[in-house]
Amino acid sequence: MFFAFLVILCGKRKKPQKVQNPVSTTTTTTTTELFSTITANNSASFDPTLQISMTKLRRATKNFSSDFIIGGGRFGLIYKAQLSNGVTVAIKRLDPDAFKGSQEFWAEMVTLGMLHHPNIVKILGYCMTDSNKLLIYEFIQNGSLDQWLHLQEEEKPDVTTLSWGTRIQIVRGVANGLSFLHGLDKPIAHQDIKSSNVLLDSNFQAHISDFGLARRIDASTSYASSQSQSTGTMGYSYKPPEYKDGLTVPTLEADVYSLGS
Numbered sequence: 001m002f003f004a005f006l007v008i009l010c011g012k013r014k015k016p017q018k019v020q021n022p023v024s025t026t027t028t029t030t031t032t033e034l035f036s037t038i039t040a041n042n043s044a045s046f047d048p049t050l051q052i053s054m055t056k057l058r059r060a061t062k063n064f065s066s067d068f069i070i071g072g073g074r075f076g077l078i079y080k081a082q083l084s085n086g087v088t089v090a091i092k093r094l095d096p097d098a099f100k101g102s103q104e105f106w107a108e109m110v111t112l113g114m115l116h117h118p119n120i121v122k123i124l125g126y127c128m129t130d131s132n133k134l135l136i137y138e139f140i141q142n143g144s145l146d147q148w149l150h151l152q153e154e155e156k157p158d159v160t161t162l163s164w165g166t167r168i169q170i171v172r173g174v175a176n177g178l179s180f181l182h183g184l185d186k187p188i189a190h191q192d193i194k195s196s197n198v199l200l201d202s203n204f205q206a207h208i209s210d211f212g213l214a215r216r217i218d219a220s221t222s223y224a225s226s227q228s229q230s231t232g233t234m235g236y237s238y239k240p241p242e243y244k245d246g247l248t249v250p251t252l253e254a255d256v257y258s259l260g261s
Contacts, residue, residue, distance in 0.1 A: 045125035045136075046113050049085075052125040052136060056084060057091060064093060071144075075212070080139060089124060090140070094133040105133045108211045111188065119177030121199060121209040140207055145170060146196035166204050173206030174198055174259060181208075182252045187217045189250035193258035215250045 045052045060081035061068045071078040076094035083089060094105050105128075112123035127134040142148070148162050162170075174193070181188040190197075191213040199207045 043125065043127035047124050050083065050087065050124055051085075052127055054127050054129055054132065054134075057081070057127055057134060057136070060084070061091065088139040090137045092135040092137065094135070105135065105212075107214055108135060111211045111214045115181075115188075117177060117180045119173045119206055119208060120180070121207040137209075140199035140209075141202045142200040142204060144196045145198040145200060145206070146194070148200065149195055162204070169204060170198065170200065170206045171259075174208060177206070177208040178255050178259060181214075182255070187252055188214050189217060189252055190214050190255050191250050193255050217250065217252065 043052050043054065058064065060083055061079050064079060068079040068081055069077050070080045070090070076092055079091040079093065081089055081091055105126075109123065109126050112121070116122070121140065122138045124136045124138060126136065151161055178190065178193070181190060190208065190211065192210060193208070197208065197210040199209050201207060
């Protein structure tokens with residue numbers, strides 16, 4: 001019954017929102033032109049009110065001090081920092097030695113740079129040098145759903161666990177975000193839906209994050225669809241049966257299965 005409820009939620013697709021072009025700090029050209037000019041020692045903001053540079057990011061994190069680390073992903077660390085204008089952001093610093101980290105950088109930057117939805121984490125910009133690849137996101141206050149689901153009252157007795165009403169709100173938010181992705185003219189499969197990739201804001205609204213494995217379903221020349229093979233988190237058990245039977249291409253159904261699991 002619970003899985004059927006999730007499928008119904010995903011089936012109620014909203015009309016896809018118009019995709020907006022990101023704004024560069026150095027150009028007002030189209031999205032395609034912006035991404036085609038990205039090279040090493042380059043940075044840009046998708047928010048015209050922010051000025052992003054490696055110097056500013058190093059200053060905000062005290063040269064990426066471990067004191068600012070709030071998490072980590074498959075290919076790097078995540079830092080919390082306050083920029084000079086007072087805006088708090090999350091900075092994903094990808095491992096420079098990881099080839100797949102470079103692939104994730106491009107996939108996530110291009111995908112999120114062109115998507116705008118209340119249940120999808122917002123990317124604010126990027127910064128790239130010869131040795132660093134940084135992605136800058138809005139800071140989501142309450143961390144990941146995974147942290148809350150595994151919260152032990154004896155460890156944090158002053159923190160209230162998630163109520164059923166809040167859990168339903170979170171599930172609905174993730175379903176709405178997936179419905180948006182799947183309902184685009186060129187649908188996007190996230191490919192790694194799990195509790196640690198769902199971030200919760202101050203009102204416990206869900207924001208889908210980590211688009212490093214996201215792929216468009218149809219053949220495309222975009223960076224986001226350059227790799228068609230279905231992957232996912234190593235060791236993650238909630239993969240649909242067809243993947244175990246040898247399917248190697250991303251599907252929208254796999255996202256729904258992961259949500260239901």
